[in-house]
Amino acid sequence: MYPYIPNTPLDEQEMLKAIGLESVDQLFEDIPKDIHLDKPLNIPESKSELEVSTYLKSLAEKNCTLSELTSFLGAGAYDHYIPSIVDAIISRSEFYTSYTPYQPEISQGTLQYIFEFQTLICKLTGMDVANASLYDGGTAVTEAALMACATSKKDEIIVSTGVNPESRQILKTYAHAQNLKVVEVDIKDGVTDIEALENMVSDNTAAVIVQNPNFFGIIEDLKTLGEVAHKGKKTSFIASVNPISLGLLKTPSELGVDIVVGEGQPFGIPLSFGGPYLGFMATKKEYMRKLPGRIVGETTDLDGKRSYVLTLSAREQHIRREKATSNICSNQGLNALAATVYMVTLGKDGLREVATQCAKKAHYAYEQLTKSGKYKPLFDKPFFMEFVLESHKDADELNKELRNENIVGGYNVSKDYPQYKNAVLYAVTEKRTKSEIDKLASVLEGMK
Protein backbone atom coordinates (compact mmCIF):
# COMPACT_ATOMS: atom_id res chain seq x y z
CA MET A 1 0.00 0.00 0.00
CA TYR A 2 1.32 3.40 -0.95
CA PRO A 3 -0.24 6.75 -0.17
CA TYR A 4 -2.35 8.00 -3.12
CA ILE A 5 -2.70 4.50 -4.60
CA PRO A 6 -6.17 3.46 -3.57
CA ASN A 7 -5.92 -0.31 -4.20
CA THR A 8 -6.01 -2.40 -1.03
CA PRO A 9 -4.06 -5.70 -0.82
CA LEU A 10 -7.42 -7.45 -1.32
CA ASP A 11 -8.02 -5.44 -4.50
CA GLU A 12 -4.57 -6.49 -5.73
CA GLN A 13 -5.27 -10.17 -5.03
CA GLU A 14 -8.59 -10.00 -6.89
CA MET A 15 -7.01 -8.31 -9.89
CA LEU A 16 -4.18 -10.84 -10.01
CA LYS A 17 -6.67 -13.72 -9.72
CA ALA A 18 -8.69 -12.32 -12.62
CA ILE A 19 -5.64 -12.54 -14.90
CA GLY A 20 -4.49 -15.86 -13.48
CA LEU A 21 -1.44 -14.75 -11.52
CA GLU A 22 -0.29 -15.24 -7.93
CA SER A 23 1.84 -12.15 -7.24
CA VAL A 24 2.75 -8.71 -8.52
CA ASP A 25 6.28 -9.98 -9.19
CA GLN A 26 4.85 -12.50 -11.64
CA LEU A 27 3.21 -9.61 -13.46
CA PHE A 28 6.60 -8.03 -14.11
CA GLU A 29 8.48 -11.24 -14.91
CA ASP A 30 9.23 -9.98 -18.44
CA ILE A 31 11.61 -7.38 -17.03
CA PRO A 32 15.11 -8.91 -16.68
CA LYS A 33 16.13 -9.56 -13.08
CA ASP A 34 19.40 -7.65 -13.39
CA ILE A 35 17.64 -4.36 -13.97
CA HIS A 36 15.12 -4.81 -11.17
CA LEU A 37 15.40 -2.24 -8.42
CA ASP A 38 15.97 -4.38 -5.33
CA LYS A 39 16.10 -1.61 -2.75
CA PRO A 40 13.90 1.32 -1.78
CA LEU A 41 14.20 4.50 -3.86
CA ASN A 42 16.87 6.88 -2.60
CA ILE A 43 14.49 9.66 -1.63
CA PRO A 44 13.51 11.05 1.79
CA GLU A 45 10.68 9.53 3.79
CA SER A 46 7.21 10.83 3.04
CA LYS A 47 5.91 13.74 5.10
CA SER A 48 2.49 14.82 6.27
CA GLU A 49 0.66 17.68 4.59
CA LEU A 50 1.36 19.94 7.55
CA GLU A 51 5.10 19.15 7.47
CA VAL A 52 5.25 19.77 3.73
CA SER A 53 3.45 23.10 3.89
CA THR A 54 5.60 24.27 6.81
CA TYR A 55 8.77 23.33 4.93
CA LEU A 56 7.68 25.02 1.70
CA LYS A 57 6.62 28.12 3.61
CA SER A 58 10.10 28.34 5.17
CA LEU A 59 11.59 28.14 1.67
CA ALA A 60 9.21 30.79 0.34
CA GLU A 61 10.09 33.11 3.21
CA LYS A 62 13.68 33.23 1.97
CA ASN A 63 12.41 35.18 -1.04
CA CYS A 64 11.79 38.90 -0.93
CA THR A 65 8.50 39.97 -2.39
CA LEU A 66 7.21 43.30 -3.60
CA SER A 67 4.76 43.37 -0.74
CA GLU A 68 7.62 44.57 1.47
CA LEU A 69 9.87 46.19 -1.15
CA THR A 70 9.34 49.12 -3.49
CA SER A 71 10.38 48.29 -7.04
CA PHE A 72 11.79 50.55 -9.74
CA LEU A 73 12.89 47.56 -11.79
CA GLY A 74 11.43 47.00 -15.25
CA ALA A 75 13.40 46.06 -18.36
CA GLY A 76 10.66 43.80 -19.69
CA ALA A 77 8.69 42.82 -16.56
CA TYR A 78 6.69 45.36 -14.61
CA ASP A 79 5.10 45.80 -11.21
CA HIS A 80 1.63 46.93 -12.29
CA TYR A 81 -1.58 46.82 -10.29
CA ILE A 82 -3.63 43.65 -10.83
CA PRO A 83 -7.36 44.10 -10.15
CA SER A 84 -8.65 41.38 -7.78
CA ILE A 85 -11.19 40.20 -10.35
CA VAL A 86 -8.33 38.75 -12.42
CA ASP A 87 -7.37 36.16 -9.81
CA ALA A 88 -10.99 35.45 -8.97
CA ILE A 89 -11.79 34.53 -12.56
CA ILE A 90 -8.63 32.57 -13.42
CA SER A 91 -8.96 30.60 -10.16
CA ARG A 92 -12.16 28.95 -11.36
CA SER A 93 -11.27 25.29 -11.86
CA GLU A 94 -13.13 25.20 -15.20
CA PHE A 95 -10.37 27.51 -16.44
CA TYR A 96 -7.23 26.55 -14.57
CA THR A 97 -7.59 22.80 -14.96
CA SER A 98 -8.78 22.83 -18.55
CA TYR A 99 -6.80 21.12 -21.26
CA THR A 100 -6.00 22.11 -24.82
CA PRO A 101 -9.27 22.88 -26.63
CA TYR A 102 -8.91 20.26 -29.36
CA GLN A 103 -12.46 19.05 -28.86
CA PRO A 104 -14.68 22.06 -29.43
CA GLU A 105 -17.78 20.26 -28.15
CA ILE A 106 -16.34 20.20 -24.62
CA SER A 107 -14.12 23.31 -24.76
CA GLN A 108 -16.47 26.17 -25.59
CA GLY A 109 -15.49 28.18 -22.50
CA THR A 110 -11.78 28.03 -23.26
CA LEU A 111 -12.30 28.67 -26.96
CA GLN A 112 -14.54 31.65 -26.26
CA TYR A 113 -12.07 33.41 -23.97
CA ILE A 114 -9.23 32.82 -26.44
CA PHE A 115 -11.45 34.32 -29.15
CA GLU A 116 -12.09 37.31 -26.86
CA PHE A 117 -8.35 37.60 -26.21
CA GLN A 118 -7.62 37.65 -29.95
CA THR A 119 -10.33 40.24 -30.53
CA LEU A 120 -8.98 42.52 -27.80
CA ILE A 121 -5.38 42.19 -29.01
CA CYS A 122 -6.59 43.13 -32.52
CA LYS A 123 -8.45 46.17 -31.17
CA LEU A 124 -5.45 47.20 -29.06
CA THR A 125 -2.94 46.97 -31.92
CA GLY A 126 -5.25 47.90 -34.80
CA MET A 127 -4.36 44.70 -36.64
CA ASP A 128 -6.63 42.24 -38.50
CA VAL A 129 -5.80 38.97 -36.83
CA ALA A 130 -4.14 37.70 -33.63
CA ASN A 131 -3.20 34.25 -32.43
CA ALA A 132 -4.10 32.54 -29.17
CA SER A 133 -0.78 33.67 -27.58
CA LEU A 134 2.80 32.41 -27.32
CA TYR A 135 5.12 31.63 -24.42
CA ASP A 136 6.46 35.12 -23.81
CA GLY A 137 7.55 38.35 -25.46
CA GLY A 138 10.92 36.98 -26.55
CA THR A 139 9.37 33.95 -28.21
CA ALA A 140 6.84 36.20 -29.92
CA VAL A 141 9.63 38.35 -31.41
CA THR A 142 11.34 35.22 -32.70
CA GLU A 143 8.19 33.63 -34.10
CA ALA A 144 7.37 36.87 -35.90
CA ALA A 145 10.80 36.81 -37.52
CA LEU A 146 10.29 33.19 -38.59
CA MET A 147 6.91 34.12 -40.04
CA ALA A 148 8.51 36.94 -42.02
CA CYS A 149 11.11 34.51 -43.36
CA ALA A 150 8.37 32.01 -44.27
CA THR A 151 6.28 34.55 -46.17
CA SER A 152 9.17 36.21 -48.01
CA LYS A 153 11.24 33.03 -48.51
CA LYS A 154 14.28 35.05 -47.42
CA ASP A 155 16.68 34.43 -44.56
CA GLU A 156 18.11 37.71 -43.31
CA ILE A 157 16.71 39.34 -40.18
CA ILE A 158 17.74 42.83 -39.06
CA VAL A 159 17.15 43.54 -35.38
CA SER A 160 17.74 46.79 -33.51
CA THR A 161 19.94 46.63 -30.41
CA GLY A 162 17.15 48.66 -28.82
CA VAL A 163 15.22 45.37 -28.65
CA ASN A 164 15.29 43.61 -25.27
CA PRO A 165 18.59 41.65 -25.04
CA GLU A 166 16.79 38.47 -23.97
CA SER A 167 14.52 38.61 -27.01
CA ARG A 168 17.57 39.00 -29.23
CA GLN A 169 19.22 35.99 -27.59
CA ILE A 170 16.15 33.83 -28.21
CA LEU A 171 16.04 35.09 -31.80
CA LYS A 172 19.69 34.17 -32.36
CA THR A 173 19.22 30.71 -30.85
CA TYR A 174 16.37 29.92 -33.24
CA ALA A 175 18.10 31.55 -36.19
CA HIS A 176 21.21 29.46 -35.62
CA ALA A 177 19.17 26.24 -35.66
CA GLN A 178 17.25 27.26 -38.78
CA ASN A 179 20.21 28.66 -40.71
CA LEU A 180 18.86 32.19 -40.70
CA LYS A 181 21.08 35.25 -40.56
CA VAL A 182 20.61 37.82 -37.79
CA VAL A 183 22.21 41.24 -38.22
CA GLU A 184 22.04 43.90 -35.53
CA VAL A 185 21.53 47.56 -36.28
CA ASP A 186 22.91 49.78 -33.53
CA ILE A 187 21.26 52.58 -31.67
CA LYS A 188 22.33 56.18 -31.89
CA ASP A 189 21.39 58.66 -29.12
CA GLY A 190 19.06 56.07 -27.63
CA VAL A 191 17.07 55.20 -30.75
CA THR A 192 17.57 52.87 -33.70
CA ASP A 193 20.08 54.40 -36.12
CA ILE A 194 17.90 55.09 -39.16
CA GLU A 195 20.82 55.91 -41.47
CA ALA A 196 22.60 52.69 -40.58
CA LEU A 197 19.36 50.80 -41.16
CA GLU A 198 18.94 52.38 -44.60
CA ASN A 199 22.34 51.02 -45.59
CA MET A 200 21.50 47.55 -44.32
CA VAL A 201 18.03 46.94 -45.74
CA SER A 202 18.18 45.11 -49.05
CA ASP A 203 16.07 42.76 -51.13
CA ASN A 204 17.49 39.92 -48.99
CA THR A 205 15.94 41.35 -45.84
CA ALA A 206 13.03 39.24 -44.56
CA ALA A 207 12.35 41.37 -41.50
CA VAL A 208 13.31 44.49 -39.60
CA ILE A 209 12.59 44.23 -35.88
CA VAL A 210 12.38 47.15 -33.46
CA GLN A 211 10.95 47.61 -29.99
CA ASN A 212 8.68 50.42 -28.86
CA PRO A 213 9.21 51.88 -26.36
CA ASN A 214 12.68 50.44 -26.81
CA PHE A 215 14.75 48.77 -24.10
CA PHE A 216 15.82 52.18 -22.78
CA GLY A 217 12.21 53.31 -22.48
CA ILE A 218 12.44 55.68 -25.44
CA ILE A 219 9.73 56.10 -28.07
CA GLU A 220 11.02 55.01 -31.49
CA ASP A 221 9.95 56.71 -34.72
CA LEU A 222 8.05 53.67 -35.99
CA LYS A 223 6.62 55.43 -39.03
CA THR A 224 10.02 56.36 -40.46
CA LEU A 225 11.60 53.04 -39.48
CA GLY A 226 8.77 51.24 -41.23
CA GLU A 227 9.25 53.26 -44.38
CA VAL A 228 12.94 52.35 -44.40
CA ALA A 229 12.17 48.68 -43.75
CA HIS A 230 9.69 48.58 -46.62
CA LYS A 231 12.37 49.60 -49.09
CA GLY A 232 13.28 45.92 -49.12
CA LYS A 233 11.26 43.69 -51.40
CA LYS A 234 8.66 41.80 -49.33
CA THR A 235 10.39 42.92 -46.11
CA SER A 236 8.21 42.73 -43.01
CA PHE A 237 8.36 45.44 -40.38
CA ILE A 238 8.01 43.92 -36.91
CA ALA A 239 7.48 45.91 -33.72
CA SER A 240 7.64 44.51 -30.22
CA VAL A 241 5.50 46.79 -28.09
CA ASN A 242 4.65 47.29 -24.44
CA PRO A 243 0.86 46.77 -24.40
CA ILE A 244 0.33 49.35 -21.64
CA SER A 245 1.90 52.01 -23.89
CA LEU A 246 -0.91 51.46 -26.41
CA GLY A 247 -3.19 53.24 -23.95
CA LEU A 248 -1.42 56.44 -25.04
CA LEU A 249 0.48 55.85 -28.26
CA LYS A 250 -0.86 55.45 -31.78
CA THR A 251 -1.65 51.88 -32.77
CA PRO A 252 1.17 50.05 -34.54
CA SER A 253 -1.08 49.46 -37.56
CA GLU A 254 -1.41 53.24 -38.07
CA LEU A 255 2.39 53.46 -38.14
CA GLY A 256 2.96 50.86 -40.84
CA VAL A 257 3.85 47.85 -38.72
CA ASP A 258 3.20 44.47 -40.39
CA ILE A 259 3.54 42.21 -37.36
CA VAL A 260 3.00 43.40 -33.79
CA VAL A 261 4.30 41.31 -30.91
CA GLY A 262 4.93 41.92 -27.25
CA GLU A 263 5.11 40.73 -23.68
CA GLY A 264 1.64 40.59 -22.12
CA GLN A 265 2.90 40.35 -18.52
CA PRO A 266 1.87 43.96 -17.70
CA PHE A 267 -1.74 42.90 -18.33
CA GLY A 268 -2.74 41.32 -15.04
CA ILE A 269 0.10 38.80 -14.71
CA PRO A 270 2.27 38.82 -11.56
CA LEU A 271 6.07 39.06 -11.80
CA SER A 272 6.43 35.50 -10.43
CA PHE A 273 10.22 35.46 -10.53
CA GLY A 274 10.24 35.85 -14.31
CA GLY A 275 7.44 33.67 -15.56
CA PRO A 276 5.24 32.17 -16.84
CA TYR A 277 4.45 35.22 -18.95
CA LEU A 278 2.51 35.80 -22.14
CA GLY A 279 3.57 36.49 -25.71
CA PHE A 280 1.05 38.09 -28.02
CA MET A 281 1.10 38.44 -31.79
CA ALA A 282 -1.14 40.28 -34.22
CA THR A 283 -0.74 40.87 -37.91
CA LYS A 284 -2.36 41.83 -41.19
CA LYS A 285 -4.78 39.60 -43.02
CA GLU A 286 -2.28 38.67 -45.72
CA TYR A 287 -0.06 36.95 -43.13
CA MET A 288 -2.92 34.95 -41.66
CA ARG A 289 -1.98 31.65 -43.31
CA LYS A 290 1.52 31.81 -41.86
CA LEU A 291 0.53 32.95 -38.37
CA PRO A 292 2.11 30.52 -35.89
CA GLY A 293 0.32 28.84 -33.02
CA ARG A 294 -3.39 28.52 -32.56
CA ILE A 295 -6.17 30.65 -33.90
CA VAL A 296 -9.73 30.42 -32.65
CA GLY A 297 -12.59 31.31 -34.97
CA GLU A 298 -16.26 31.97 -34.44
CA THR A 299 -18.83 29.95 -36.36
CA THR A 300 -22.27 28.39 -35.91
CA ASP A 301 -23.12 24.80 -35.02
CA LEU A 302 -25.68 22.56 -36.75
CA ASP A 303 -28.49 24.28 -34.87
CA GLY A 304 -27.25 27.71 -35.91
CA LYS A 305 -25.93 28.55 -32.41
CA ARG A 306 -22.81 30.67 -32.06
CA SER A 307 -19.79 28.50 -31.32
CA TYR A 308 -16.00 28.55 -31.38
CA VAL A 309 -13.37 26.27 -32.93
CA LEU A 310 -9.65 26.10 -33.55
CA THR A 311 -9.39 27.18 -37.15
CA LEU A 312 -6.90 27.50 -40.00
CA SER A 313 -4.89 24.68 -38.51
CA ALA A 314 -3.66 23.33 -41.83
CA ARG A 315 -0.82 25.83 -41.76
CA GLU A 316 0.05 24.66 -38.30
CA GLN A 317 1.55 21.72 -36.49
CA HIS A 318 -1.04 19.05 -37.04
CA ILE A 319 -0.17 18.27 -40.61
CA ARG A 320 2.89 18.98 -42.74
CA ARG A 321 4.86 19.67 -39.58
CA GLU A 322 8.05 20.24 -41.52
CA LYS A 323 6.31 23.09 -43.34
CA ALA A 324 4.86 24.72 -40.23
CA THR A 325 5.92 28.28 -39.47
CA SER A 326 6.33 27.25 -35.87
CA ASN A 327 6.71 24.03 -33.94
CA ILE A 328 5.34 25.46 -30.74
CA CYS A 329 2.15 23.50 -30.19
CA SER A 330 0.97 25.38 -27.15
CA ASN A 331 -0.22 28.71 -25.90
CA GLN A 332 -0.34 30.42 -22.52
CA GLY A 333 -4.01 29.80 -21.91
CA LEU A 334 -4.41 30.85 -18.32
CA ASN A 335 -2.26 33.96 -18.72
CA ALA A 336 -4.14 34.87 -21.89
CA LEU A 337 -7.29 34.67 -19.78
CA ALA A 338 -5.70 36.90 -17.12
CA ALA A 339 -4.84 39.46 -19.81
CA THR A 340 -8.36 39.21 -21.23
CA VAL A 341 -9.97 39.83 -17.84
CA TYR A 342 -7.53 42.71 -17.26
CA MET A 343 -8.40 44.35 -20.59
CA VAL A 344 -12.17 44.07 -20.20
CA THR A 345 -11.98 45.24 -16.58
CA LEU A 346 -10.01 48.37 -17.44
CA GLY A 347 -11.59 49.11 -20.78
CA LYS A 348 -10.22 51.74 -23.11
CA ASP A 349 -10.41 54.58 -20.59
CA GLY A 350 -8.93 52.49 -17.79
CA LEU A 351 -5.97 51.51 -19.94
CA ARG A 352 -5.41 55.13 -20.93
CA GLU A 353 -5.49 56.03 -17.21
CA VAL A 354 -2.87 53.41 -16.33
CA ALA A 355 -0.64 54.48 -19.23
CA THR A 356 -1.01 58.17 -18.33
CA GLN A 357 -0.15 57.55 -14.68
CA CYS A 358 2.91 55.48 -15.64
CA ALA A 359 4.13 58.24 -17.95
CA LYS A 360 3.45 61.08 -15.51
CA LYS A 361 5.00 59.34 -12.52
CA ALA A 362 8.03 58.26 -14.56
CA HIS A 363 8.54 61.86 -15.68
CA TYR A 364 8.17 63.12 -12.12
CA ALA A 365 10.79 60.59 -11.01
CA TYR A 366 13.06 61.64 -13.86
CA GLU A 367 12.86 65.28 -12.73
CA GLN A 368 13.49 64.44 -9.08
CA LEU A 369 16.40 62.11 -9.80
CA THR A 370 18.21 64.43 -12.22
CA LYS A 371 17.54 67.71 -10.35
CA SER A 372 20.85 68.04 -8.57
CA GLY A 373 22.98 66.89 -11.49
CA LYS A 374 24.47 63.99 -9.50
CA TYR A 375 22.69 61.54 -11.82
CA LYS A 376 22.73 62.35 -15.52
CA PRO A 377 20.31 61.21 -18.20
CA LEU A 378 22.10 58.91 -20.65
CA PHE A 379 19.84 60.00 -23.52
CA ASP A 380 17.78 63.07 -24.24
CA LYS A 381 14.75 61.62 -26.00
CA PRO A 382 11.01 61.32 -25.28
CA PHE A 383 10.34 58.27 -23.09
CA PHE A 384 7.26 56.46 -21.82
CA MET A 385 7.79 54.95 -18.35
CA GLU A 386 11.46 54.02 -18.22
CA PHE A 387 14.64 56.06 -18.43
CA VAL A 388 18.40 55.52 -18.06
CA LEU A 389 20.58 57.53 -15.65
CA GLU A 390 24.34 57.49 -15.39
CA SER A 391 25.79 57.64 -11.94
CA HIS A 392 29.11 58.06 -10.16
CA LYS A 393 29.28 54.40 -9.10
CA ASP A 394 28.73 50.86 -10.28
CA ALA A 395 25.06 49.99 -10.74
CA ASP A 396 25.23 46.82 -8.64
CA GLU A 397 26.83 48.72 -5.76
CA LEU A 398 24.16 51.38 -6.06
CA ASN A 399 21.38 48.80 -6.00
CA LYS A 400 22.88 47.06 -2.98
CA GLU A 401 22.62 50.31 -1.03
CA LEU A 402 19.06 50.86 -2.22
CA ARG A 403 18.13 47.37 -1.00
CA ASN A 404 19.18 48.35 2.51
CA GLU A 405 16.38 50.90 2.27
CA ASN A 406 13.88 48.28 1.00
CA ILE A 407 14.05 49.63 -2.52
CA VAL A 408 14.60 47.45 -5.59
CA GLY A 409 16.65 49.68 -7.86
CA GLY A 410 16.70 49.82 -11.64
CA TYR A 411 18.28 47.49 -14.18
CA ASN A 412 22.05 47.43 -14.59
CA VAL A 413 22.30 48.39 -18.26
CA SER A 414 26.05 47.70 -18.51
CA LYS A 415 25.33 43.96 -18.17
CA ASP A 416 24.03 43.96 -21.75
CA TYR A 417 25.53 47.19 -23.07
CA PRO A 418 29.12 47.39 -21.77
CA GLN A 419 29.54 50.74 -23.54
CA TYR A 420 27.20 52.35 -20.98
CA LYS A 421 29.10 52.14 -17.71
CA ASN A 422 27.35 52.84 -14.39
CA ALA A 423 24.02 53.18 -16.19
CA VAL A 424 20.73 52.22 -14.55
CA LEU A 425 17.34 51.80 -16.25
CA TYR A 426 14.54 52.91 -13.91
CA ALA A 427 10.92 51.88 -14.41
CA VAL A 428 8.02 53.69 -12.76
CA THR A 429 4.56 52.16 -12.87
CA GLU A 430 1.17 53.52 -11.80
CA LYS A 431 1.67 51.69 -8.46
CA ARG A 432 4.48 53.98 -7.32
CA THR A 433 3.48 56.84 -5.03
CA LYS A 434 4.94 60.31 -4.76
CA SER A 435 6.45 59.46 -1.36
CA GLU A 436 8.08 56.29 -2.74
CA ILE A 437 9.60 58.27 -5.61
CA ASP A 438 10.73 61.04 -3.25
CA LYS A 439 12.35 58.45 -0.99
CA LEU A 440 14.24 56.94 -3.94
CA ALA A 441 15.45 60.42 -4.89
CA SER A 442 16.63 61.26 -1.39
CA VAL A 443 18.41 57.91 -0.86
CA LEU A 444 20.19 58.29 -4.20
CA GLU A 445 21.06 61.87 -3.41
CA GLY A 446 22.60 60.90 -0.09
CA MET A 447 24.84 58.21 -1.57
CA LYS A 448 28.56 58.57 -1.26
Next chain:
Amino acid sequence: MKVVKGLYYSNDHEWVKVEGDEAYIGISDYAQEHLGDIVYVELPEVDDELEKEDAFSAVESVKAAADVYLPVGGKVVAVNEALEDDPALLNSDPYENWIIKIQLADKAELEDLMSSEDYEKFLAEEV
Protein backbone atom coordinates in the same frame (compact mmCIF):
# COMPACT_ATOMS: atom_id res chain seq x y z
CA MET B 1 -12.53 10.18 -62.57
CA LYS B 2 -12.14 12.62 -65.43
CA VAL B 3 -8.92 12.64 -67.46
CA VAL B 4 -8.65 15.24 -70.21
CA LYS B 5 -7.05 14.15 -73.48
CA GLY B 6 -4.04 15.96 -74.89
CA LEU B 7 -2.48 16.99 -71.56
CA TYR B 8 0.67 15.73 -69.87
CA TYR B 9 0.34 14.20 -66.41
CA SER B 10 2.72 13.58 -63.50
CA ASN B 11 2.79 10.87 -60.80
CA ASP B 12 1.79 13.54 -58.27
CA HIS B 13 -1.44 14.17 -60.21
CA GLU B 14 -0.53 17.48 -61.78
CA TRP B 15 -1.39 18.22 -65.40
CA VAL B 16 0.48 20.30 -67.98
CA LYS B 17 -1.15 21.97 -70.97
CA VAL B 18 1.46 23.15 -73.46
CA GLU B 19 0.89 26.22 -75.66
CA GLY B 20 4.02 26.99 -77.69
CA ASP B 21 6.85 27.74 -75.26
CA GLU B 22 4.45 28.23 -72.37
CA ALA B 23 2.43 25.83 -70.27
CA TYR B 24 -0.54 25.94 -67.91
CA ILE B 25 -0.26 23.77 -64.80
CA GLY B 26 -3.00 22.49 -62.53
CA ILE B 27 -4.13 19.51 -60.50
CA SER B 28 -6.12 16.55 -61.82
CA ASP B 29 -9.67 15.50 -61.01
CA TYR B 30 -8.23 12.63 -58.96
CA ALA B 31 -6.20 15.08 -56.86
CA GLN B 32 -9.11 17.41 -56.07
CA GLU B 33 -11.37 14.44 -55.32
CA HIS B 34 -8.87 13.09 -52.77
CA LEU B 35 -8.23 16.44 -51.13
CA GLY B 36 -11.91 17.17 -50.54
CA ASP B 37 -13.34 20.69 -50.24
CA ILE B 38 -10.51 23.07 -51.09
CA VAL B 39 -10.41 26.20 -48.92
CA TYR B 40 -7.10 27.81 -49.83
CA VAL B 41 -4.55 27.84 -52.61
CA GLU B 42 -1.13 29.33 -51.96
CA LEU B 43 0.30 30.82 -55.15
CA PRO B 44 3.87 31.66 -56.14
CA GLU B 45 4.91 35.08 -57.43
CA VAL B 46 5.12 36.02 -61.09
CA ASP B 47 8.78 35.90 -62.24
CA ASP B 48 9.69 33.18 -59.74
CA GLU B 49 12.20 30.84 -61.40
CA LEU B 50 11.31 27.28 -60.53
CA GLU B 51 12.83 23.92 -61.27
CA LYS B 52 11.15 20.62 -62.00
CA GLU B 53 9.98 18.97 -58.73
CA ASP B 54 9.90 22.30 -56.82
CA ALA B 55 6.84 22.82 -54.65
CA PHE B 56 5.25 25.86 -56.29
CA SER B 57 1.90 25.90 -54.50
CA ALA B 58 0.11 24.43 -51.51
CA VAL B 59 -3.52 23.44 -51.64
CA GLU B 60 -5.42 23.27 -48.36
CA SER B 61 -8.68 21.42 -47.98
CA VAL B 62 -10.87 21.01 -44.91
CA LYS B 63 -9.05 17.79 -44.06
CA ALA B 64 -5.53 18.12 -45.47
CA ALA B 65 -2.92 20.28 -47.10
CA ALA B 66 -0.80 19.17 -50.01
CA ASP B 67 2.14 20.68 -51.82
CA VAL B 68 1.84 20.92 -55.57
CA TYR B 69 5.05 20.07 -57.40
CA LEU B 70 6.16 21.43 -60.72
CA PRO B 71 6.15 18.70 -63.39
CA VAL B 72 8.44 20.80 -65.63
CA GLY B 73 10.78 23.68 -64.79
CA GLY B 74 10.33 27.28 -65.86
CA LYS B 75 9.59 30.88 -65.00
CA VAL B 76 6.17 31.85 -63.67
CA VAL B 77 4.47 34.20 -66.13
CA ALA B 78 1.00 34.22 -64.60
CA VAL B 79 -0.87 32.95 -61.55
CA ASN B 80 -4.60 32.30 -61.44
CA GLU B 81 -5.72 34.98 -59.01
CA ALA B 82 -9.33 33.82 -59.19
CA LEU B 83 -8.27 30.97 -56.88
CA GLU B 84 -7.45 33.44 -54.13
CA ASP B 85 -11.09 34.50 -53.90
CA ASP B 86 -12.63 31.15 -54.79
CA PRO B 87 -10.33 28.19 -54.09
CA ALA B 88 -13.23 25.77 -54.62
CA LEU B 89 -12.90 26.36 -58.38
CA LEU B 90 -10.33 23.55 -58.23
CA ASN B 91 -13.09 21.23 -57.01
CA SER B 92 -15.67 22.32 -59.55
CA ASP B 93 -13.42 22.13 -62.61
CA PRO B 94 -9.77 21.26 -62.01
CA TYR B 95 -8.90 21.22 -65.72
CA GLU B 96 -10.42 24.58 -66.57
CA ASN B 97 -8.95 26.29 -63.50
CA TRP B 98 -5.19 26.23 -63.92
CA ILE B 99 -2.94 27.31 -61.01
CA ILE B 100 0.05 28.86 -62.79
CA LYS B 101 1.32 29.52 -66.28
CA ILE B 102 5.05 29.12 -66.93
CA GLN B 103 7.60 29.85 -69.59
CA LEU B 104 9.07 26.38 -70.22
CA ALA B 105 12.80 26.14 -69.44
CA ASP B 106 13.40 22.86 -71.22
CA LYS B 107 10.75 21.22 -73.38
CA ALA B 108 12.64 17.90 -73.20
CA GLU B 109 11.41 17.58 -69.60
CA LEU B 110 7.91 16.95 -70.98
CA GLU B 111 9.08 13.55 -72.24
CA ASP B 112 9.29 12.27 -68.64
CA LEU B 113 5.57 12.87 -68.14
CA MET B 114 2.61 10.61 -68.89
CA SER B 115 0.12 10.98 -71.71
CA SER B 116 -3.57 10.96 -70.83
CA GLU B 117 -3.73 7.26 -71.80
CA ASP B 118 -0.74 6.42 -69.58
CA TYR B 119 -2.26 8.44 -66.75
CA GLU B 120 -5.55 6.54 -67.02
CA LYS B 121 -3.64 3.26 -66.68
CA PHE B 122 -1.70 4.75 -63.77
CA LEU B 123 -4.95 5.67 -62.03
CA ALA B 124 -6.39 2.21 -62.62
CA GLU B 125 -3.39 0.77 -60.75
CA GLU B 126 -3.68 3.37 -57.96
CA VAL B 127 -7.30 2.57 -57.19
